[in-house]
Amino acid sequence: MTRSRSGGDRMTIVLAVGSLRLGGTEHQVVKLAVGLRDRGHDVHVIALRYGGPLRSALKAAGVPVRVFAYDGVRQRDGAGRLSPRGSLTHLGRLLALWRYFRSLRPDVCHAFLFGCYTRVLPLAWAAGVPVRVNGRRGATPPSPLGVRREILDFLGRRASSLYVCNSRAGADELVRRERVPARRVVVISNGVDLPDTVADVEGRPARGIVVANLIHYKGHADLVDALTLLARPPKMTFVGEGPERDALTRLVGARGLTGTVELTGAVPDARPLFLAHQFAVLPSHQEGLPNAVLEAMAAGLPVITTTVGGIPEIVTDGVTGLLVPPRDPAALADMIERVAADPGLRLRLGTAARRAAEDFGVPRCAARHEAAYRAHRW
Template structure:
């Protein structure tokens, strides 16, 4: 059975990471997978997908015509049984293109909503809402994401918690000592790690301002952030204006995130909008307590006071309070870290992949024939 995964880009974002994780556990005997993407500037995970046995195709790579990628997508769709879209713009396009393919060869279109509808631009929301009824099946990555879908379009959306591959979240044996030395952290320092691209929804201004407040209170705190994106200049300028210096390291894109998690003591997210971040699941598996905002799927996964501390979005002082509380209490960090690691057993990408493949098999034209 031939399946085409569609994603906007292959940068280091959450949806892309989920595809990479899924690629490592799919049923290769029953399914033939292809991956297509659009953004020429988002190719970070291409080598990893190739190593997993998939060769991603960039739509529009052979043409300079505006919208030329649509012809590539139409051709690719005519060669598969199932199209699974992970981006609202690509999903909307695929839904419409499917109607132009003769019914005898038409693939089914299924989609996954990874982000709250309120985080999309208005034209994207309108196009997504107008075409969503053309799906054969659709998922949302959390209850909170599903709840942001317009009520008139919400019926039929199934919540499917994705996850991680526990076998992958394993750092090098010397990762903690080596990476802490790189970060300039001593044995008594408390390292807060953030893994989030430099985009509006991740709210780096609140994170940086909270870090400034926390550092003034707690000299043993250190911060590190992994991520790249369109706001790099804005974030760098704010970092400089706040005088954070070497105590808050902006690391850019890194391939050794799991090693960095082993070097950290706390995982922090200041997001204004979220779906269900892969990075939080990986932090749980690494035994890190989580300080995060009460957005998206986070409150249903991070129990406040058990796996970490939750704060309102856009509140630097509340975020700083939570960080200094954990920085000053090693026993609390240990208890929450143990609870987080135990919670991580609920996240296994194999469950989500098995459910997706079950749906592919039931719905595809090949199965019907």
């Protein structure tokens, strides 16, 4: 067995993320931190920019957290002019992060998402951290090209000794588009907690749930359009917050669905809400490997979702859920109507979904990460 820098089997592992606000990646970082700690490792979490409500979950689990409050080196004053003083302050925060690595001397630094791995991994590399993991959660969102972006891309790639993707689709894209050698890419699916009980999917009338940030590419507007096509649309709960809230509220009202669609806002933990519904929907236009789908499956819910990203890797059409093309309200409406009207179908799909979710338990996810870290020499 590969031994850590301290000479034992216990590794010191730093998980780095942009913030500890509510989001799929952030929830996965918490699960992974606790799972690795439970396997006997010394785990630390750093938030490059912000703290957030998930910090308390880490604290309760005994995982140390440090927030660096870095917000970019191109700081501006109230008039929009570049602020040398502000820039120096944030450069100092990057220096503090380098000193943190030098002091802690971790065996592994695993950084998640572009804004984090392009800043954190180069500093970890400069500080001598042996294993530097570039965590990919799906397709990198498009952004304007430019010298600054190219420099960040270059630094992030140069500083990465291993890439971990949460779906085969994401890994294939990484190899194809960014020309990362396949030998340096590992696929490890998200981890999910398995509740002791499952939802009463045969309950009537059937009610659906969507757990996703209110962002345009999550497809909430497509779902509203689909409900409009149904003579008797089932009630739907939208759980999440984001920039599309006002637009969705107006759309729901304009389509006469105010009594059908409930926007609850964000919640720290949506898992209990899955247990109070009969089916789940995720109509996304793009995804990596969505936590919401796995959590719905773990709760024994049939899931109606789209054929994007890594979703077809976890949902088998007609067996553990139902798949539809993205941006197709008519197809989505047909599947919602079918599932809402048939408790037997919901029970069959939901039972199979729960069984499939057991392969994605947090302990297995943590063990797979540990094995990937150990496979790289230091």
